[in-house]
Amino acid sequence: MSTAYLLENISFSYDVAPVLTIDRFEIAAGEIVALVGPNGSGKTTLLKQLAFVERPDSGTISFFGERSISANLIAFRRRVGFLLQHPYLFHTSVLSNVAWPLRIRGVSVRTANEMAVAALDRVGLSGFAHRRAGSLSGGETQRVALARALVIEPEVLLLDEPANNLDRESRRRTEEVVSQLNREHGRTVVFTTHNLSTWANLAHRIVNLHQGRMISGQSENVFDGELREGGTMVNTGRLSLRFTSPQPAGSRITVDPEKLTLLKTPPDPSCPNTFQGRIVGLSVSGDHIRIEVDAGEKFLVLVNQPAWDTLSHGFGDRVWLIVDEGSLTILP
Numbered sequence: 001m002s003t004a005y006l007l008e009n010i011s012f013s014y015d016v017a018p019v020l021t022i023d024r025f026e027i028a029a030g031e032i033v034a035l036v037g038p039n040g041s042g043k044t045t046l047l048k049q050l051a052f053v054e055r056p057d058s059g060t061i062s063f064f065g066e067r068s069i070s071a072n073l074i075a076f077r078r079r080v081g082f083l084l085q086h087p088y089l090f091h092t093s094v095l096s097n098v099a100w101p102l103r104i105r106g107v108s109v110r111t112a113n114e115m116a117v118a119a120l121d122r123v124g125l126s127g128f129a130h131r132r133a134g135s136l137s138g139g140e141t142q143r144v145a146l147a148r149a150l151v152i153e154p155e156v157l158l159l160d161e162p163a164n165n166l167d168r169e170s171r172r173r174t175e176e177v178v179s180q181l182n183r184e185h186g187r188t189v190v191f192t193t194h195n196l197s198t199w200a201n202l203a204h205r206i207v208n209l210h211q212g213r214m215i216s217g218q219s220e221n222v223f224d225g226e227l228r229e230g231g232t233m234v235n236t237g238r239l240s241l242r243f244t245s246p247q248p249a250g251s252r253i254t255v256d257p258e259k260l261t262l263l264k265t266p267p268d269p270s271c272p273n274t275f276q277g278r279i280v281g282l283s284v285s286g287d288h289i290r291i292e293v294d295a296g297e298k299f300l301v302l303v304n305q306p307a308w309d310t311l312s313h314g315f316g317d318r319v320w321l322i323v324d325e326g327s328l329t330i331l332p
Helices: 043-050 070-077 094-103 109-122 138-150 168-185 305-311
Strands: 003-014 017-028 032-036 058-063 080-083 156-159 188-193 205-210 213-215 222-224 226-228 233-235 240-242 252-255 260-263 274-285 288-295 297-304 318-323 328-331
Touching (some): 003 043, 017 213, 080 138, 094 109, 094 138, 109 138, 138 168, 156 168, 260 297, 288 318, 297 318
Parallel strands (some): 032 188, 032 205, 156 188
Antiparallel strands (some): 003 058, 205 213, 252 328, 260 318, 274 288, 274 318
């Protein structure tokens, strides 16, 4: 299988703050890759590198075997479809918005319009061509932007948080289009998400990012820590988590957000790794409820809708958090 991207020794900073540090990252042609991590982990910045919108401070990016240099940046950009989390549409018709990337490539008006209509049909917006872009709902705007990214028949499709703020139908349609693009046309797809459960079944591979670095294990609930007591306890500076057997050396610990337990009443005192806290954040992401709990450290807890319905928790409620040992992973 050929390689779509090869990134080597990549470093990128905004001002003096490092945002990306990647030793090596390879994406195979025809692969669907999910970049997973919390806000600020570097996901969008990495997408911009893959879209050739931004260039690394150091290191190299090769695109289908050809190294990226100043002379070929524009040519590479034209082979990539890039859907932003908050896309901008011109204050014109939907048809004009979707046909725009073809028109700047010199495609005739008639051909560009025909291709734009076909792209709108692919995303389930037949009949929308002559609507004004400003009249669309959020989900419709996202799908028009997707049609605009698809109309150029890109070799690679990049999507930034594609499931965010979409209604169920728009989310389903977008996932269907991406799957079909990969399955029937062998296109490479890279998308970002802060929620591991979102579109996880669509990805061939999940890559976790934390503070601009690729890590193994979960990318949510990553804490710096120090192993103590012969490797049976890790201290984060705010709380301690215990293990039943010694752990290998490491300087960070991850806690799987889907393996945490919340209780409204105190558990048995003998239950290890139990912490009292409060719910400080609630949001919906796809089919899951994201619960932020401040229990010394701030933990993200993910539960599905049926489980949430039985919990009866609310913002500001006092809760007890049980961190099962099976949810913990020590990282180098």
